[in-house]
Amino acid sequence: GQPIFSILENNVTPLYFPLYLHVERSKFQRYLADHNIYAPIIWPKPAYFDNMKLSATTQWIYQNIISIPIDQRYDCTDMDRVKQVISCYEEF
Numbered sequence: 001g002q003p004i005f006s007i008l009e010n011n012v013t014p015l016y017f018p019l020y021l022h023v024e025r026s027k028f029q030r031y032l033a034d035h036n037i038y039a040p041i042i043w044p045k046p047a048y049f050d051n052m053k054l055s056a057t058t059q060w061i062y063q064n065i066i067s068i069p070i071d072q073r074y075d076c077t078d079m080d081r082v083k084q085v086i087s088c089y090e091e092f
Helices: 025-034 047-051 056-064 076-087
Strands: 016-020 065-069
Touching: 025 065, 025 076, 056 065
Parallel strands: none
Antiparallel strands: 016 065
16 A cells, blocks of 8 residues: 655644555555454545546546554554555555
């Protein structure tokens, strides 16, 4: 995957780590869920857009974005486990 934000300011604390995936999102999301990692689709494509012509880039973003929770509920051990699970994904 590719992080959406390459640099964050020191005073920015995101709730999620959003990624653009270069693998099939549903399979990757299922893999994470199978390892007890919830990775939601924060910005699903609204049904309103179904009848609209979206640019190829916009369509790609809607199909490939996923978010990894990284808020205060998780400590370094949790984040190391998430990193390990992601790094073991066969298609990554």
